[in-house]
Amino acid sequence: MKGSRLLVFTDLDGTLLDHDTYSFEPARPALRALEERGVPLILCTSKTKAETDRWRRALGNSHPFIVENGGGVFIPRGYFPFAAAGGAEGLPYEELVFGTPYQELRRVLADMRRRIDPSIRGFGDLTDEEVARLCGFSAEEARLAKEREYDEPFVVGDESLFEAVEAAAGRAGLRIVKGGRFAHLLGSHDKGRAVAALRGLYEKARGPSRTVGLGDSLNDAPMLRAVDIPVVVGKPGGGYDPGIDLPGLVRAPGAGPEGWREAVLGILARERAPVP
Ligand SMILES: [Mg+2]
Numbered sequence: 001m002k003g004s005r006l007l008v009f010t011d012l013d014g015t016l017l018d019h020d021t022y023s024f025e026p027a028r029p030a031l032r033a034l035e036e037r038g039v040p041l042i043l044c045t046s047k048t049k050a051e052t053d054r055w056r057r058a059l060g061n062s063h064p065f066i067v068e069n070g071g072g073v074f075i076p077r078g079y080f081p082f083a084a085a086g087g088a089e090g091l092p093y094e095e096l097v098f099g100t101p102y103q104e105l106r107r108v109l110a111d112m113r114r115r116i117d118p119s120i121r122g123f124g125d126l127t128d129e130e131v132a133r134l135c136g137f138s139a140e141e142a143r144l145a146k147e148r149e150y151d152e153p154f155v156v157g158d159e160s161l162f163e164a165v166e167a168a169a170g171r172a173g174l175r176i177v178k179g180g181r182f183a184h185l186l187g188s189h190d191k192g193r194a195v196a197a198l199r200g201l202y203e204k205a206r207g208p209s210r211t212v213g214l215g216d217s218l219n220d221a222p223m224l225r226a227v228d229i230p231v232v233v234g235k236p237g238g239g240y241d242p243g244i245d246l247p248g249l250v251r252a253p254g255a256g257p258e259g260w261r262e263a264v265l266g267i268l269a270r271e272r273a274p275v276p
Pocket of ligand 1: 012015215216
């Protein structure tokens with residue numbers, strides 16, 4: 001837990017990972033600089049725990065991480081000098097839960113299928129092969145993406161049904177977030193609440209923090225609002241998500257992992273994070 005007071009929270013898809021190739025290669029110099037300065041890098045993604053675990057291994061990352069748009073926060077056991085959350089003894093992580101359990105989401109979605117239209121289909125209604133085809137994933141990636149706990153991606157056959165779907169979600173105390181390929185059914189959690197909770201744990205362990213957040217899309221806005229230095233990286237075609245606009249927003253000079261690298265190196269130079 002030694003090192004600078006900086007904490008960096010980052011989205012994966014389209015931010016640290018290239019939108020099309022999923023490569024983080026261009027970001028390597030900045031990843032190395034964070035590590036040398038002892039700055040924790042916390043992945044904060046819409047991906048599942050199983051998918052995020054895989055990216056943590058690829059990145060050599062051993063810090064806490066946030067999954068399914070803030071539904072769950074996983075903390076390696078013993079990472080903080082105190083018990084951070086619940087979680088059965090013997091498991092490698094403690095978990096803070098903010099999301100609505102998956103079974104409840106599935107129950108509400110099944111109800112929508114019955115009452116509104118049978119074309120409403122979630123990941124739980126699709127085979128691994130169907131998810132792979134819809135996402136451009138391998139069969140293994142599709143399997144990991146289907147291990148959901150707090151967020152159910154779904155498709156609707158006809159856009160005009162959407163109003164009824166949103167109303168039904170609202171009546172069940174849930175909400176709908178529209179993503180690139182899917183709409184998502186989830187509870188009241190978002191990335192911002194998870195970031196704030198984790199920041200609190202770091203501050204309890206080591207005193208005041210200065211936080212950075214990097215994202216590319218609307219689902220990152222709550223995370224960016226929760227940090228001291230919000231950064232939006234560019235879209236592959238140029239420009240930035242028009243839905244992200246907040247005071248002090250830093251626009252990374254570039255898209256995806258290139259923009260990520262430049263923004264992080266720039267912040268490290270400005271903040272002069274001490275080498276421990
Ligand atoms: Mg993204």
